[in-house]
Amino acid sequence: MSAGTRTDVDVAVVGAGVIGAVTVREILARHPGASVMVLDRDTVASGATRRSAGLHFPRGRTERVRRMSAHSQDYYGRLLAECPGAPIRPLPTTVIAAESGERALREAHLDSAGLRRVPRAPHDWVRTPGGCAAWQVDGCQYADVTRLTHFLVRGLRERIALREGVRVAGVRPRKALVELELGNGETVSAGRVVLAPGPWIDVPAWQDLVAPLGVRVKKVVAMHIDVRPEKDDHAVVFYDEDAFLLPLHDRGHWLFSYTCREWDVDPDTVATGISPEILREARALLARYAPELVSRCASGRVFCDAYSPTGEPVVAALDTHRRVIFAGAANGSGYRLAPAMASEAVGLLSPTLHATGNQT
Template structure:
């Protein structure tokens, strides 16, 4: 039976960044990342990958600042990675200036402006706009795969290999794999994205109070111009993003459907999705209301209070859960990975 120091289940952006962090902190440790699919093909493949440098709580802002600096360092070190800086403006009721100034991290430096960084929408009546520095968006699927490629000489990746059972004991954690193999790890990290209820570990994660919510982002049939930037509608928890590589716009809003199944939710837009999304778009960017052609439909795991969760698992001291990206799992992935590595390196 094979044995490794650390096994990470889930090769999404979070699992891959945990592997990167552990490879840097523990050069001598044997590391394996397992995924039943291909690397970066879960929620990470559907992500809009937007980094809006803000946070509603002090913890969110701390994690955002950490991740902001991490991604900035990554872009400096490897400019070819698919992370693209973006002009960005936030729109809100003029009376909410204090909230804007509190919620955006210092590097964002919100500054009142009369113009939006695009021509596809206007400043809504009775609203104000602030220019935001340091925003970006990424092709999260491409980025995850590029990071995995860099790690491969050091970290074993087992793609197309499902973990079908997890058996923690005081001396190690034994994984039963869909291939019929078993693997024992000194420590196990569960980074399963929205598959928190997979039968292999449902008994371990049930008490974590993680729920899975549907996410819908509209693809708008409106071309982008090279200098177009993103517009964040602070009071509506929505944003417009120019997908330059794809040549169209994306509109993200809050989809209120909970407890969905990640294996079936991605099968396409439901009539209620279209109606809810169109209503939100009509309020925030009415000129684009007729441009709804398609969408990306998937889901994400949400922690208690809608925040990420990085924790040891009660009754299984060798197991760490890291995830519940709560719709911000790309933006916060470096901070989540850092906290997971802190837990793994405690002993």
Template structure:
């Protein structure tokens, strides 16, 4: 008989259940076993590991925030990513130079978003020459300026998620439950019971729920809606021309868009802000004519030489919360915590979100 059960037919029991096998869930599970190697952890996903927003994330980490709380989370995540790299030997992150195109009058506001206290500075002649070689036809209005900051990072969210889950699952008492779509969380006999759509169930002493874009179709849907959570389509086009070595990223700050060199794929990632709200991950999602029109308009204005290379891309959903500030909070008791609201920045904020969730469960101070 398994040591997790005490009677025939009783549901398997774990010390911690983590619902969601994306970046937040994987990091939470990893931190849990690092804190307590004897803690038995079940990672639960309705599909496969890292199949949602994590798999399609561009992995661009600009440590910025539009309010003090978000900046604190971004700064903490940067420190935690460094700790992950030290512990794992590699966190799948590489530095990338970043250039910003912003309206002159918004420069101070951009500086204020920097979580590390850094400041923008005008690009040098050499930097401008590289930009002109990298972004064919680069142009901007008279009221806009090109600025430089310290290098930021481009990560590999799927790679990191797989690496962390391998660490967790390398311990014999831990498990990954795939195809287990949690529809209900209830408390029974002093335990948290997680019930799947097909009637399967497990119990745990505590649970972290990090459902990503599936947040409004699951056991924390009501609590998430109370906190203003919505889902939104996220679109990133591919610019099918190889980025040159040392190519910088270009952030179109006023348009909430960016061009990121993706050297492994041999192309650029062009992230834009889709206008489509309330589009869940189980709906048919596709890049449509409106998305393409928006992308083409931005390129025509700023990098017209990329227009012939705008071909295909990636589309998914994400959970957005008011102020783009993640919600990490207990749900119905102090033994269940939800970590939601990546707002398109789930990867870069995932370490702090995961740490906050575990701190709540373990009675530790939060970020």
């Protein structure tokens, strides 16, 4: 296709991460005849998705997030049943939390989680501090989110137009369509647009549209613990700290994710590696629960994600004609809640989406 071409599609999805990929799958499931274009400034699964921990746990701090968690858990279960090759696997999980917070802990978890008290943490090197207790949880699973996103897109390629390495330079909502100006010189006329940009919320093409949502970008840190996981090792969630230890069997080490408090970072510059401050923070928290692992904690991954003011994902129309839908700001739970976000986004499209059968 030469530069300067104009293309008409029913829906354009901006962002080829896990949220974008699941959204495309949902669009085509509900509207099989729709013409869909997927655009990404880089390649499929190259942004926050590439750094995702991929841990799903059946909980939510609000009723909406609990509903979304349940929806997503069912979705991934069906996906695995339909596509046994999908890189998703169940994972035994133990939660450590303050005994005084047991009521809130039970309210946060789905009934299907079967939250139940256990005598101790599942690993000898995990400490249960005074005043804390351990609970086992059902329904948790781990996914290689990068591989999963490629798996989903590979199954859709014959039904979509995919533009990798193509920047969206302009988004202009009109009454009857949305005009996208692309960095390759192409212009796309879309009936609807789903914007799933991950942490790239301040891109000039859509900055003004997204600004009213109040979304901010926070640094996300996950340390690599140089200990090989055993086959039946549990993930361990430190509920009150919003942190967890995840056995990465395919990589041969553990992942320690903890909450970093550095806000308003730039996704194009934030991945600068582990700083002394990050290392001190991670080791201090790890020392509380697993002191034997502190000396094995020296490397990791640093990136960022978009967070909403409410702590819930944002799925909302951005223009008066409801032609541009934002799906994101999942607060570090993009993989975990992607199917529910996709369902909500396509629900906003569906009342007015009439597939034209345009070929792209």
